[in-house]
Amino acid sequence: MANHGGGAAGEVGSGGRPLPLSSIPAGDHTVWADASPFIEAACNDLQDGELVHGENFSLFAAMSALEIMDPKMDSGVENSGYCSVEEAIENGAAPIPLSLDRTIDVQRTIDVMDHLLACEATWHKGHSLAQTVFSCIYLLRIERTSSHALLHSYCRITRATCNAIISAVADARTHEEEDLFTMAYGLPLKGEGDEKCLSILNSVEETISRQLRACKAPSSKKKALEDLESLQTNPDLEEGYCRAFLCRLRFRKHFYHVLMCLRKPQGRGLELARKHVASCLSELASMYKSLEFLRSVSYGSAQEDSTTASGCRPVGFDVSLNSKLSAPTPPRAIRLLSWKKAVGYFEKLLHDLNVLCAFTLDPMLEDTLRFVVQFQKSQPDLVARAHLQLLLVQDGKLCGRDFFCDVISKALALPELAKDQEFQKNEFVVQLGQLVINLLKILCTNSAWQRRKLGKILQDWSVISMQLELAFKREFGEMLNVSIDENICMKVSKHLLIWAQEQTYWIASRFLTLGFELELYSPTDYCMVYWYMYVVFVKLLEKMQMRIAASSDNSRRKGKKKRDHTKDSGRDAGVSSSCLLLQCYIFLSEGLAMMLAALCNDCKVFQMTSPFNGEEERFVQHFELLQKAQVPEHISYYLFKDSTLHARLFNVAKHNYFREAQRIIASLKGSFSGEPDKLLEVRQLEQVAEHNRIALNVVNQVGGQDSSLKVSLEFTHHPYFAVAVVKRS
Amino acid sequence: METASTQNTQDPHSDSPLVSEGSSGNSSPLVAQLRKLLFRRMLIGVNDGRFFLGLFHCVDKQGNIILQDAVEYRSTRRSSPSPMEQPSLGLIWIPASCRSSCHVDCSIEEHMSLSSLAYWAMRLFGSRAKLGIE
Numbered sequence: 001m002a003n004h005g006g007g008a009a010g011e012v013g014s015g016g017r018p019l020p021l022s023s024i025p026a027g028d029h030t031v032w033a034d035a036s037p038f039i040e041a042a043c044n045d046l047q048d049g050e051l052v053h054g055e056n057f058s059l060f061a062a063m064s065a066l067e068i069m070d071p072k073m074d075s076g077v078e079n080s081g082y083c084s085v086e087e088a089i090e091n092g093a094a095p096i097p098l099s100l101d102r103t104i105d106v107q108r109t110i111d112v113m114d115h116l117l118a119c120e121a122t123w124h125k126g127h128s129l130a131q132t133v134f135s136c137i138y139l140l141r142i143e144r145t146s147s148h149a150l151l152h153s154y155c156r157i158t159r160a161t162c163n164a165i166i167s168a169v170a171d172a173r174t175h176e177e178e179d180l181f182t183m184a185y186g187l188p189l190k191g192e193g194d195e196k197c198l199s200i201l202n203s204v205e206e207t208i209s210r211q212l213r214a215c216k217a218p219s220s221k222k223k224a225l226e227d228l229e230s231l232q233t234n235p236d237l238e239e240g241y242c243r244a245f246l247c248r249l250r251f252r253k254h255f256y257h258v259l260m261c262l263r264k265p266q267g268r269g270l271e272l273a274r275k276h277v278a279s280c281l282s283e284l285a286s287m288y289k290s291l292e293f294l295r296s297v298s299y300g301s302a303q304e305d306s307t308t309a310s311g312c313r314p315v316g317f318d319v320s321l322n323s324k325l326s327a328p329t330p331p332r333a334i335r336l337l338s339w340k341k342a343v344g345y346f347e348k349l350l351h352d353l354n355v356l357c358a359f360t361l362d363p364m365l366e367d368t369l370r371f372v373v374q375f376q377k378s379q380p381d382l383v384a385r386a387h388l389q390l391l392l393v394q395d396g397k398l399c400g401r402d403f404f405c406d407v408i409s410k411a412l413a414l415p416e417l418a419k420d421q422e423f424q425k426n427e428f429v430v431q432l433g434q435l436v437i438n439l440l441k442i443l444c445t446n447s448a449w450q451r452r453k454l455g456k457i458l459q460d461w462s463v464i465s466m467q468l469e470l471a472f473k474r475e476f477g478e479m480l481n482v483s484i485d486e487n488i489c490m491k492v493s494k495h496l497l498i499w500a501q502e503q504t505y506w507i508a509s510r511f512l513t514l515g516f517e518l519e520l521y522s523p524t525d526y527c528m529v530y531w532y533m534y535v536v537f538v539k540l541l542e543k544m545q546m547r548i549a550a551s552s553d554n555s556r557r558k559g560k561k562k563r564d565h566t567k568d569s570g571r572d573a574g575v576s577s578s579c580l581l582l583q584c585y586i587f588l589s590e591g592l593a594m595m596l597a598a599l600c601n602d603c604k605v606f607q608m609t610s611p612f613n614g615e616e617e618r619f620v621q622h623f624e625l626l627q628k629a630q631v632p633e634h635i636s637y638y639l640f641k642d643s644t645l646h647a648r649l650f651n652v653a654k655h656n657y658f659r660e661a662q663r664i665i666a667s668l669k670g671s672f673s674g675e676p677d678k679l680l681e682v683r684q685l686e687q688v689a690e691h692n693r694i695a696l697n698v699v700n701q702v703g704g705q706d707s708s709l710k711v712s713l714e715f716t717h718h719p720y721f722a723v724a725v726v727k728r729s
Numbered sequence: 730m731e732t733a734s735t736q737n738t739q740d741p742h743s744d745s746p747l748v749s750e751g752s753s754g755n756s757s758p759l760v761a762q763l764r765k766l767l768f769r770r771m772l773i774g775v776n777d778g779r780f781f782l783g784l785f786h787c788v789d790k791q792g793n794i795i796l797q798d799a800v801e802y803r804s805t806r807r808s809s810p811s812p813m814e815q816p817s818l819g820l821i822w823i824p825a826s827c828r829s830s831c832h833v834d835c836s837i838e839e840h841m842s843l844s845s846l847a848y849w850a851m852r853l854f855g856s857r858a859k860l861g862i863e
Contacts, residue, residue, distance in 0.1 A: 024772060024780060024802055032772055032832035033840040038762070039792060039831055045757035046790040052760065053787035053795075054767045062787060065795055065822040068775060084805035 081320040085140050094137035094316035096148050103232040106150075106241050110294065112138065112316055113154050113248050114308035114339050119317075120158065121342035122334065124165075124349070124383055128180050130322040131334050133162055134187050137316045142191060150245065153204040156197040157252045163189055164259045165383055172386035172444070181382060187322070198253065205249050212242035240293040244309075247286035254279040255346075258353060262387050266400040267361045270391075274357040277350050284343055284350070291340075305338040345381075352384035356391065361399050365411045365436065368392065372443040373510070374677055377719075382446075389444035393437055404433030412495040413551035428471070428496060431464055439507065451514040454507050455625035461504040462629040468497040498546045505540035508631045512536060516720035521622070523713055524608045526722060527600065528619055530593035531640050532626070537586045539632045544579060577671040581678075584664045584685055588692075588721050591657025595696055595724065597644035598652045603699070605711055653700040658693035665689065687717040695724035763788070766833055771796060773823050774830035779803045781821060785833070792825035 026032045046052065067073045082088035098108035116136055123132040138145050138155050145152040166189070170182045211231045215238040231241055257276040261269030291309040298310035308314055319334065337345065355375055363371070375388060394400030398407050405424045423429055435457065442453040472493045512533050515521055521529050599605050608615045619637040620627075627635065665686045672678040695711070702709055710729050713722040755761075771785040773794060780803075783796030799821045835843060 024782060026834050027770065030834050030836050031840050033835050033843050034830070035766070035771070035833045035843065036828075036831040038759070038843060039788065039794075042757070042759040042763035043788060043790050043792045045755065045759050047755065048790060050755060051787055051789050052763050052767065057787055061820065062795055062822070065820040066818055068781065068821050068823045069777070069827040083803065087805065 081318055085137060085321055088137055088318055088321060089141065089144070093318060094141075094144075096138075096144055096151070098148075098151075098315060101233075103234050103237065106232045106245075107294075107297070107310065107312075108315055109148070109150050109154075110241070110244055110248070111308040111310055111312050111314040112136070112151065114310070115314040115317060115336075116154070116158055117346075118307040118336050118339050118342040120162070121345040122336045123162075123181070124345065124381060125337065126180060126382075127334050129162065129166075129184050129189075130187060131319055132336070133158065134322055135317045135319045137318060137321070140188060140321070142188070149200075149204050149207075153197070153201045154249065154252065156194055157201050157256055159189065159191065160194045160197045161252070161256050161259065163194070164256070164263075168259070168263065168390060169382060169386045172389040173441075198256065201249055201253050205246065205253070208242050208245050208249070212239065212246065215239050215242065237297055240290070240297070243286070244290040244294060247283045247290060251280055251283035251287060251346075254283060258350075262353070262356075263390070265394060267359070267391055270357045270359065270361070274354060277354045277357065280350050281347065284347055288340075288343055307336050307339050307342075309339055348378075349381060349384055352378060352380040353387065356384065356388050359391065362401065363398075365398075365407050368398065368440070369443065369506070372440065376443070376447070376450075379447075385444045385446070389441055392440050392444070396437065398440075404436050405429045407436065408432055408496075408499070412492075412499055413547075414492065414495060423492065428464065428468055432496070432500060435460055435464065436503075439503075443510075447514055447517050451511060451518060451520075454511045454514070458504065458507055458511065458625060458629040458631055461500065461507060462631055465497065465500045465504055468493065468500055472497055495547070495550055498543055498550060502540065502543035502547055504629075504631055505536055505543060508536045508626055509533065509540060511626070513720045515622070516715070524606050524610075525618060525622060526713060527593055527596035527606065527644060528615075528640055529622065530589045530596065531644065532623055532635075534586060534589040534593055535632060535635060536626075537582060537589060541579060541582045541586060544582065548579070577668060580664050580668055580671075581682070584661050584668070587657045587661035587664070588685065588688060591652070591655075591661065591689075591692065591696075592722060593644065594647050594652045594655070594657065595692065597647035598649045599699070599711060601645075601647055602649045603709070603711070649696070649700045649703075653696055656693075658689040658696065661689040662686065662693070684718045685721065688721040688723055691717065691723040691725075695726045698726050699724075770834035772830075772832040772834070773828055775823065775827045776829050781818075781823060783821065786820070792828070794823050794825075794828070794831070796821050796823065 024032075042052075051057075082091065082093065088094065097105045098112070099105040116133065116139070119132040119135060123129055134140060136155075138151060139159060142152070142155050142159065145155055166182050166184060208231065210228060214228050215230065215235065230238055231245070232238065254276045258273050258280060261273035261276060263269070287309070294308075294310040298312050303311055306312070352375070355378070359371060360367075372388065372392070376385075380388075391399060397403055402410075403424070408429060409420075409423060438457060438460075442450055442457065445453065472490075476490045476493070512529065515529065596606055600607055608618070610618075613621070616637045619640065623635075665682055668682050669679070672682055699709065699711065708729050710727045712725050712727070714725055715722055717723050766785050769785050771783060771794070773781045773796065775781070779801060781796055781799050781801055783799030785794070786797040787795040797820055798817070799819065800817045833843070
């Protein structure tokens with residue numbers, strides 16, 4: 001019945017051009033009947049506000065309908081650009097060669113490469129692939145470029161790199177809030193021959209390096225090289241262009257190698273990846289240097305925020321072509337990173353990956369957790385975080401090497417359990433192993449997502465701790481007289497329980513401190529936050545000491561052999577220094593909580609005056625997840641209020657929390673001398689303690705009544721321990 | 730957010746004065762006829778040359794139309810008629826101001842009656858307009 005439909009085509013028409021209604025078939029034995037006049041008349045008979053609709057209509061659902069022709073919702077809205085890639089190509093939007101003049105062709109090819117790099121960085125930063133990298137018409141029809149070796153090799157490796165990165169991010173599933181990243185629907189992302197991208201690139205690189213050698217050779221030798229065609233026609237520019245190409249191509253090559261090495265199982269490629277990272281960074285530096293040359297020969301006027309080194313607009317890109325593929329998101333106006341910023345982004349990414357490559361395989365769980373937290377301090381972007389997660393958790397094993405039950409037995413300092421079948425099959429151990437995997441994955445996500453997820457898994461950890469405790473009491477409650485040596489089962493249960501509780505408090509402390517990074521607390525909340533941190537740190541220290549006592553007890557009983565002693569004492573020192581560091585956190589958070597409470601009580605600063613929610617409500621809002629998980633038990637707003645209500649400046653000053661912290665710091669400095677990260681942390685803490693001690697003394701001496709004294713809090717020395725700043729107004 | 734959820738829980742057209750029940754109230758034969766077109770396949774052209782094919786879901790007095798399960802037909806060439814692409818869009822709202830054509834899928838007999846109805850309606854509408862001017 002298509003011809004019926006075709007018959008109707010004549011009836012429609014706008015703008016005088018024939019509309020291909022014929023290609024949209026009506027149903028069987030039916031035709032398209034023009035209903036506009038009828039609808040217009042019928043609508044005229046409707047009352048104001050009256051709708052004609054069926055029974056399944058819901059106003060709520062109707063409100064979420066896409067509004068056609070609204071540029072913010074309608075991704076297919078007709079723009080002034082081309083209707084399709086083919087039309088764009090037919091109209092010369094992406095010519096090959098890019099110019100018939102070989103010098104201009106070379107210039108433009110570099111611009112395309114640079115713009116693609118800017119697109120790629122913008123994509124990594126969270127925009128859709130369709131509107132960034134795949135706004136490149138050459139990339140959309142990659143076969144067309146095969147006659148242009150330079151462009152072809154660059155496009156191929158860019159596409160292969162995008163593929164590798166998408167698969168890494170998708171495998172890691174660290175992109176819950178960045179799920180736009182892996183959307184590649186409708187894009188020609190996978191094509192035949194991309195596996196050969198490296199060999200294509202290598203042969204192009206080889207040709208250009210020969211061309212570079214040829215143009216640098218003294219004239220006497222030139223004759224021999226004359227059979228080699230130069231890159232372009234202007235001999236004065238030959239060297240500059242050759243160099244500009246070489247660093248760009250080599251960067252791509254090494255970056256691709258980095259990604260491939262990082263995906264090698266069990267972290268076997270880390271060493272090699274590190275070398276490629278170094279090469280990448282040096283090529284990036286060369287690219288940056290090429291900017292001067294490219295600007296000097298550019299054929300247009302350069303702009304500072306340009307997406308190319310030369311400052312010229314590249315040919316062969318059209319953002320609107322793909323905008324309809326960027327669904328399900330509404331089409332967004334994208335501001336691409338400038339080329340300089342893109343180079344900066346890749347430098348940062350490579351530095352983050354370099355840190356990752358330094359990860360010591362075969363680690364203790366404690367060290368792994370600390371490594372991830374340290375890694376996150378530089379706020380790495382999605383791609384780096386995804387790779388860290390893939391490294392840490394492979395095939396359900398830590399770094400693809402150790403089963404998590406073995407990791408736990410190592411953490412319990414009960415090495416004899418490592419190959420113990422019963423231990424591995426123990427349902428608690430299996431569950432805890434799963435929880436550790438989840439924890440590691442969560443620690444690799446972005447801060448906001450991480451905090452939310454940590455708050456949720458606290459519940460799981462606390463439940464399993466309770467179950468362990470119950471099981472322990474049930475089985476060994478009446479056996480208090482049994483010596484531990486005689487009952488391995490009891491020993492393991494006890495160790496496991498203490499260890500699980502310690503992890504729970506560690507998660508809680510991470511949850512609380514992340515709130516500072518995300519700026520979730522207001523200065524009036526700091527008092528309760530530090531108080532809660534203090535409580536959590538105290539519990540964490542308690543559990544840590546219990547674990548240490550239990551394991552040293554264990555090793556003493558076993559009668560260690562002599563040669564283990566040195567190794568052991570080294571570890572003991574490490575253990576005791578982490579206890580001391582924790583003790584320092586305790587003094588600082590207690591000191592800050594009490595100082596803030598006293599300032600509130602004596603000087604009436606940092607008082608809660610919100611009309612919307614009171615202090616108790618805010619307490620619940622901040623710590624609800626901790627309280628639900630009973631981390632720690634019996635903590636309530638009233639306990640907080642009780643312990644801070646009577647805080648007075650003179651009392652707090654007398655207590656000298658900050659002086660205590662300083663005393664510990666002095667002893668810690670020596671033990672961390674070989675670890676720059678920890679040393680930096682200790683130095684920061686030292687500053688915090690010193691500044692707060694002085695501020696507290698000043699306020700205490702002047703007295704709370706002096707209204708000209710202004711106290712404010714700053715995070716100038718440490719990400720989550722504030723420094724009080726006293727000023728006279 | 731709160732208002733949206735309350736709207737969701739209530740029957741949206743039971744007590745809202747702005748939205749009257751589709752099946753009652755209006756006695757116009759044209760509106761009755763229009764109601765019969767509900768859930769029929771409808772093809773709407775918009776000003777930029779695209780077409781939307783979907784099930785007729787709702788229309789208001791201003792002639793804004795909502796289509797259900799809609800797909801988009803667009804030309805891949807500006808110059809000549811050419812193959813169409815059909816990304817599916819779901820529920821869409823086409824403002825009357827953007828609508829350049831509107832077709833319903835119907836049998837040939839129905840087509841005749843609809844055009845005569847339209848013809849009759851146009852005359853009626855025209856004379857009413859005239860009355861208004863006079």
